[in-house]
Amino acid sequence: MPHRASYFHEADLGRFGEIARGAPELARKFFDYYGAVFAEGALTTREKSLIALAVAHAVQCPYCIDAYSKDALEKGSNIDQMTEAVHVACAIRGGSSLVHGVQMLNHADSLGM
Amino acid sequence: MSRILATLEKRHAPLAGGRAQRDRLARVELPRTFEAALESSHLLPLLATGVEILQINVGKRCNQTCRHCHVDAGPDRKEVMPRPVMEACLAFLEQNRVPTLDITGGAPELHPDFREIVGRAADTGAHVIHRCNLTAILLPNYSDIPALLASRSVEVVASLPYFQARETDTQRGEGVFGESIKALHLLNTLGYGTGGDLKLNLVTNPVGTFLPGNQRELEAHWKSEMLRRYGVVFDSLYTITNMPISRFLDFLDERERTEEYLTRLANAYNPAAAAGVMCRNTLSVGYDGTLYDCDFNQMLDLPLRSAATRTIFDASMLGLAHREIEVGPHCFGCTAGAGSSCGGSVA
Numbered sequence: 199m200p201h202r203a204s205y206f207h208e209a210d211l212g213r214f215g216e217i218a219r220g221a222p223e224l225a226r227k228f229f230d231y232y233g234a235v236f237a238e239g240a241l242t243t244r245e246k247s248l249i250a251l252a253v254a255h256a257v258q259c260p261y262c263i264d265a266y267s268k269d270a271l272e273k274g275s276n277i278d279q280m281t282e283a284v285h286v287a288c289a290i291r292g293g294s295s296l297v298h299g300v301q302m303l304n305h306a307d308s309l310g311m
Numbered sequence: 312m313s314r315i316l317a318t319l320e321k322r323h324a325p326l327a328g329g330r331a332q333r334d335r336l337a338r339v340e341l342p343r344t345f346e347a348a349l350e351s352s353h354l355l356p357l358l359a360t361g362v363e364i365l366q367i368n369v370g371k372r373c374n375q376t377c378r379h380c381h382v383d384a385g386p387d388r389k390e391v392m393p394r395p396v397m398e399a400c401l402a403f404l405e406q407n408r409v410p411t412l413d414i415t416g417g418a419p420e421l422h423p424d425f426r427e428i429v430g431r432a433a434d435t436g437a438h439v440i441h442r443c444n445l446t447a448i449l450l451p452n453y454s455d456i457p458a459l460l461a462s463r464s465v466e467v468v469a470s471l472p473y474f475q476a477r478e479t480d481t482q483r484g485e486g487v488f489g490e491s492i493k494a495l496h497l498l499n500t501l502g503y504g505t506g507g508d509l510k511l512n513l514v515t516n517p518v519g520t521f522l523p524g525n526q527r528e529l530e531a532h533w534k535s536e537m538l539r540r541y542g543v544v545f546d547s548l549y550t551i552t553n554m555p556i557s558r559f560l561d562f563l564d565e566r567e568r569t570e571e572y573l574t575r576l577a578n579a580y581n582p583a584a585a586a587g588v589m590c591r592n593t594l595s596v597g598y599d600g601t602l603y604d605c606d607f608n609q610m611l612d613l614p615l616r617s618a619a620t621r622t623i624f625d626a627s628m629l630g631l632a633h634r635e636i637e638v639g640p641h642c643f644g645c646t647a648g649a650g651s652s653c654g655g656s657v658a
Binding site for chain 2: 238242244268271272273276278
């Protein structure tokens with residue numbers, strides 16, 4: 199294994215298909231499913247791409263961020279729309295932390311007098 | 312418009328000439344050659360299927376200097392189709408009953424005989440297409456052009472990379488978007504794009520080094536946005552891939568993305584798009600009368616293969632209709648994904 203200065207490598211995104219080296223049938227099912235998920239349906243492919251971009255930021259996947267930044271542009275979205283999508287991810291992540299504050303309050307109340 | 316860039320020609324840039332661009336493209340190591348890709352889909356040699364469209368490039372003068380322009384057009388270009396070439400093009404159109412004349416440039420309106428070309432071509436019964444940058448028809452001395460186009464039922468194919476100012480002005484120059492919307496309102500007022508006979512089609516190409524999306528989906532999105540934001544209507548949206556030629560090739564080199572972009576185009580080769588490429592039914596004429604398979608080959612100084620037919624002056628339908636088409640790595644731009652042509656995607 200060659201020395202790798204950084205954990206993530208841009209070129210590895212293009213090698214995603216190599217995951218089929220082990221458990222090829224599961225990979226085939228996954229990629230078939232993946233393709234079906236992103237096909238036009240009740241949502242347009244542009245809308246799905248923006249959702250994917252937001253989720254990519256929520257799960258902080260550099261491969262997905264690269265892939266769906268380009269994909270969102272190709273689907274006709276613009277920087278304003280893409281930035282708003284990232285803010286949606288940010289709001290949900292932030293809100294998720296904050297709403298657990300109610301749990302904190304509940305517990306504190308139960309411990310208090 | 313405040314941003315007018317000097318053309319590659321004016322700057323004496325290394326990629327100003329077609330030969331230099333072809334040499335640059337040839338240095339890119341691709342997974343396979345374009346010829347090999349054609350062979351894999353049983354399309355080699357690539358043959359024309361006829362001449363249904365005569366596309367004439369009437370010159371390289373333009374009032375815009377778009378960053379992706381494959382013509383390297385701009386205000387500093389002097390090339391203008393002379394009258395003898397223009398006469399030969401109109402004669403070829405009439406004698407061979409070519410169904411469509413596609414007028415491109417530069418900004419074709421800036422040709423001193425543009426009005427005459429439109430009128431005489433329409434008189435032959437040909438369908439006339441005008442490739443419009445939208446802002447030229449607002450210039451002083453050109454305000455009669457929109458009404459002329461409407462009176463001759465000329466199809467307007469207008470460039471607009473995006474439905475917002477930021478993206479459009481980044482590519483085409485500051486203030487271009489606002490002027491373009493004014494021009495579109497004017498064309499709508501004349502009846503263009505309103506569902507009748509006067510066709511107004513918009514052309515979008517990516518503002519960057521990515522590929523265009525699905526034409527049908529984008530058209531629906533654009534129609535809704537253009538109406539909602541600006542009250543503009545149009546007939547169809549054509550998606551066109553940025554070709555790795557001239558100023559866009561220079562831009563790719565500047566960003567060190569030439570190899571990546573060409574490889575992406577090559578990997579996205581679509582046999583169905585290859586079968587429908589526009590060069591198969593189009594004949595392209597340069598401002599000086601030289602014949603090419605397409606406007607892109609024209610800018611790469613890549614004329615027809617046939618030594619017998621070099622210019623519009625010795626053009627005969629017999630020798631041109633089923634000619635072998637000259638190809639190169641740049642052709643991957645027309646066959647990537649859903650394909651790309653002057654009429655948008657092809658597959």
